Amino acid sequence: MKIALLGYGRMGKEIEQIAISRGHEIVIKKDANDVIDINLADVAIDFSVPTSAFDNITNCINNNVPVISGTTGWLEKYNEVVALCEEKKGAFIYASNFSLGVNIFFELNKQLAKMMSHLEDYNISMEEIHHTKKLDAPSGTAITLAEGIIKNSSKTMWELDQKTVENSIPIVAKRIPDVPGTHTVWYNSEVDTIEIKHTAHSRKGFALGAVIAAEWILGKTGVFNMKDVLNIG
Numbered sequence: 001m002k003i004a005l006l007g008y009g010r011m012g013k014e015i016e017q018i019a020i021s022r023g024h025e026i027v028i029k030k031d032a033n034d035v036i037d038i039n040l041a042d043v044a045i046d047f048s049v050p051t052s053a054f055d056n057i058t059n060c061i062n063n064n065v066p067v068i069s070g071t072t073g074w075l076e077k078y079n080e081v082v083a084l085c086e087e088k089k090g091a092f093i094y095a096s097n098f099s100l101g102v103n104i105f106f107e108l109n110k111q112l113a114k115m116m117s118h119l120e121d122y123n124i125s126m127e128e129i130h131h132t133k134k135l136d137a138p139s140g141t142a143i144t145l146a147e148g149i150i151k152n153s154s155k156t157m158w159e160l161d162q163k164t165v166e167n168s169i170p171i172v173a174k175r176i177p178d179v180p181g182t183h184t185v186w187y188n189s190e191v192d193t194i195e196i197k198h199t200a201h202s203r204k205g206f207a208l209g210a211v212i213a214a215e216w217i218l219g220k221t222g223v224f225n226m227k228d229v230l231n232i233g
């Protein structure tokens with residue numbers, strides 16, 4: 001496959017290595033202000049910045065190039081992308097986290113939320129830890145985890161770094177040098193604590209998942225997610 005990398009930062013470089021090792025060719029490496037011809041690519045992988053993801057993705061869809069996006073912090077425009085993709089019969093996947101481990105963790109989190117939903121003695125809270133270069137907080141993964149809990153319990157919203165609303169899930173975001181991504185969900189009662197935690201040891205799992213998604217989407221039309229790609233849940 002001829003791959004366009006929209007964003008050639010930490011993730012773009014990690015994806016390049018894995019894509020080449022799986023026999024693909026990188027034909028475009030785009031950073032800020034680079035002008036590109038997206039039609040050179042069979043598929044595009046966007047790991048850029050929150051302010052550029054929407055333009056990168058819509059440029060692909062308007063040119064009929066399937067696109068995978070892992071950029072976080074732009075989701076207020078997600079529904080607009082879905083509508084465009086349907087109108088143009090394009091192909092698009094967004095995931096807040098492309099690693100197999102986190103996608104299993106997402107399913108575990110939903111199951112646990114269901115089991116805990118009637119146990120009023122437990123207080124729920126979450127923490128995400130990332131490297132100090134991360135632009136957004138809370139992480140996209142933490143938001144997906146919170147949404148999974150909200151769908152399966154009486155919780156109605158999440159809040160960053162505080163709890164001001166009775167039915168909310170507080171998320172603490174910590175920034176520590178070089179941490180690729182750690183997410184924890186706690187259910188705490190007076191007598192015990194239940195904790196589920198995912199720790200990424202590097203960016204390899206995210207990058208491999210993104211390349212697998214790019215291989216999977218070729219020849220398809222529609223809006224998909226990582227559950228479709230990995231066939232889990």
Ligand SMILES: NC(=O)C1=CN([C@@H]2O[C@H](COP(=O)(O)OP(=O)(O)OC[C@H]3O[C@@H](n4cnc5c(N)ncnc54)[C@H](OP(=O)(O)O)[C@@H]3O)[C@@H](O)[C@H]2O)C=CC1
Pocket residue numbers: 006007008009010011012030031032033047048049050052056069070071072073095096097098099206
């Ligand atoms: N879904 C997932 O599994 C994962 C998601 N992420 C997310 O991916 C994104 C990127 O992360 P990361 O690689 O660590 O960040 P980096 O800051 O290392 O890389 C971002 C790159 O995007 C480039 N960029 C800026 N503007 C544009 C533009 N208009 N078009 C294309 N590229 C542009 C930057 O270039 P320049 O330096 O020139 O500004 C930079 O090289 C983040 O949103 C992060 O949260 C990260 C890991 C996993």
Ligand SMILES: O=C(O)C1=N[C@H](C(=O)O)C[C@H](O)C1
Pocket residue numbers: 072096097130134135138139140141142180181182
């Ligand atoms: O910015 C990062 O590094 C990461 N971002 C994603 C997120 O916001 O959840 C995924 C992963 O945790 C790494």
